[in-house]
Amino acid sequence: MLKLNQVHTAIGGLQIIQNVSLEIGKGEFVALLGSNGAGKTTLFRTIAGVLKPHAGSVTFEGVPIDRLPVHKIVERGLVLCPQGRQLFPELSVQKNLLLGAYPIRGEKKRIQKNLDRVYALFPILRERINQKAGTFSGGEQQMLAIGRALMSEPKMLLLDEPSVGLAPLIVKLIADVISNINQEMDTTVFLSEQNANMALNITQRGYVLESGRCVLDGDCQHLKTDEKVRKAYIGA
Amino acid sequence: MELFLQQVFNGIMFGSTYAIVALGLTLVMGILNIPNFAHGHLYMLGGYITFFFIGTLGLGFWPSLVLTLIVLGLLGVLMERIVYRPLTDQPHINAFIAAIGALIFLESLALVVWGPQGLRIPNPYPQNFELLGITIGLQRLLVIIGAITLIFGLHVFMKHTILGTTIEAVAQNREGAMLNGINVNRVSAVTFAISSATAAVAASFLSPIFMLSPSMGAILGMKAFIIVILGGMGSIPGAILGGYILGVIEALGGGYISAAYKDVFAFGALIIILTVKPTGIFGKKEA
Numbered sequence: 338m339l340k341l342n343q344v345h346t347a348i349g350g351l352q353i354i355q356n357v358s359l360e361i362g363k364g365e366f367v368a369l370l371g372s373n374g375a376g377k378t379t380l381f382r383t384i385a386g387v388l389k390p391h392a393g394s395v396t397f398e399g400v401p402i403d404r405l406p407v408h409k410i411v412e413r414g415l416v417l418c419p420q421g422r423q424l425f426p427e428l429s430v431q432k433n434l435l436l437g438a439y440p441i442r443g444e445k446k447r448i449q450k451n452l453d454r455v456y457a458l459f460p461i462l463r464e465r466i467n468q469k470a471g472t473f474s475g476g477e478q479q480m481l482a483i484g485r486a487l488m489s490e491p492k493m494l495l496l497d498e499p500s501v502g503l504a505p506l507i508v509k510l511i512a513d514v515i516s517n518i519n520q521e522m523d524t525t526v527f528l529s530e531q532n533a534n535m536a537l538n539i540t541q542r543g544y545v546l547e548s549g550r551c552v553l554d555g556d557c558q559h560l561k562t563d564e565k566v567r568k569a570y571i572g573a
Numbered sequence: 574m575e576l577f578l579q580q581v582f583n584g585i586m587f588g589s590t591y592a593i594v595a596l597g598l599t600l601v602m603g604i605l606n607i608p609n610f611a612h613g614h615l616y617m618l619g620g621y622i623t624f625f626f627i628g629t630l631g632l633g634f635w636p637s638l639v640l641t642l643i644v645l646g647l648l649g650v651l652m653e654r655i656v657y658r659p660l661t662d663q664p665h666i667n668a669f670i671a672a673i674g675a676l677i678f679l680e681s682l683a684l685v686v687w688g689p690q691g692l693r694i695p696n697p698y699p700q701n702f703e704l705l706g707i708t709i710g711l712q713r714l715l716v717i718i719g720a721i722t723l724i725f726g727l728h729v730f731m732k733h734t735i736l737g738t739t740i741e742a743v744a745q746n747r748e749g750a751m752l753n754g755i756n757v758n759r760v761s762a763v764t765f766a767i768s769s770a771t772a773a774v775a776a777s778f779l780s781p782i783f784m785l786s787p788s789m790g791a792i793l794g795m796k797a798f799i800i801v802i803l804g805g806m807g808s809i810p811g812a813i814l815g816g817y818i819l820g821v822i823e824a825l826g827g828g829y830i831s832a833a834y835k836d837v838f839a840f841g842a843l844i845i846i847l848t849v850k851p852t853g854i855f856g857k858k859e860a
Binding site: 385387406407408411412416417419422423424425426427428432435436437439440442485489 | 735741
């Protein structure tokens with residue numbers, strides 16, 4: 338479904354992503370592990386089209402997308418739920434969610450169905466329909482960001498560090514929801530995490546990124562027992 | 574009392590124009606994060622285009638107003654496309670310089686086409702009537718009603734349509750908007766169209782009352798900036814309220830003290846308000 342072939346990305350002349358190749362099939366649930374500064378966010382921003390790779394290619398469902406503007410990639414069904422959430426702080430919960438449905442604007446029934454689905458996943462959002470997003474706690478903002486990303490019914494969802502800075506209880510809740518999105522909604526999910534423990538427990542397989550290079554990949558059972566992964570990311 | 578009411582009425586009329594021009598300016602500033610110094614010049618050009626339709630082609634006031642709105646809306650789109658969009662990823666100073674270039678170009682254009690002497694558009698509604706002891710010109714009343722209608726229309730557009738909401742979304746988080754599938758370039762173009770078209774409408778309403786001159790854009794543009802700062806950067810209610818406050822202060826100062834100092838009152842008010850509340854009336858703390 339998603340294929341990266343020898344992707345290189347630089348920011349301001351600095352090489353961040355070096356020669357990354359990976360492939361994710363339809364319906365898969367894959368983790369992207371790496372410490373702070375490994376290049377996870379840059380890689381996701383490259384896939385979403387916010388950054389353009391200077392070498393290599395990104396294809397989604399067989400179509401090259403690395404030269405497309407971001408909104409065209411979203412229209413194809415590949416949506417990034419970004420780190421830092423990137424919500425619209427002065428707009429209400431409802432409006433944030435409706436903007437998430439921008440690619441399917443005009444299709445009232447579909448939008449209402451998706452809205453109900455998001456409220457079912459995160460009942461707290463329904464209680465705060467008219468509250469401004471900027472007044473939310475970190476966990477609530479993360480829920481809203483995930484909800485917003487789901488509003489256009491993406492075929493594939495990129496989740497950039499949804500657990501960062503959140504209390505363990507909220508992390509657990511969000512992990513459950515993400516698994517649910519993958520299993521019940523049949524959405525392909527690519528999850529970036531520093532919290533390797535959480536990620537490896539819910540995903541099927543993973544890639545490990547180090548200084549912008551993909552140094553390891555394999556199924557979760559294998560990664561969990563890998564000496565390097567244990568030392569670096571699980572701390573056991 | 575009559576003098577007071579008369580000045581307040583005049584102040585509200587000027588304030589209506591200021592509010593609309595400042596509203597357009599604040600919309601564009603919110604979207605692009607750069608001040609469009611040429612905004613007042615779009616207003617000026619709106620006045621001249623109205624003159625062209627009424628004076629040169631002999632069309633009626635209302636058709637001319639609609640045509641001016643369309644012409645300036647398209648000009649706004651063109652300006653965004655050729656002046657500002659190529660500079661999106663460049664340092665802010667480049668856009669500043671481009672804005673000043675656009676301003677000089679528009680003013681010179683008006684000078685070449687229409688000449689430096691003041692031009693007058695025949696007043697379509699020269700009638701006056703008396704109310705509470707003050708004289709109200711029908712065209713002046715029309716300026717106020719037109720402005721309120723426009724502000725109300727814009728409010729409905731911004732709050733109750735998805736296209737209007739995308740303008741707010743892009744202003745609040747450009748990258749967040751892109752990641753939601755919003756074409757930010759198109760939103761910029763639409764915002765520019767609205768901003769210039771509303772400035773043009775303000776000019777169409779006001780120009781039958783005052784002389785047109787190529788330099789009138791610079792003064793109004795400057796005042797629009799005062800209002801935007803006064804009302805709080807990026808705040809739409811701030812721009813509207815600021816516009817009316819400035820209009821009334823100018824009119825009262827001009828009426829009671831001296832009309833020659835009316836700009837002094839405007840800048841004086843700015844200094845006082847910013848001393849008391851540095852972020853402007855509706856301003857937020859810097860994020």
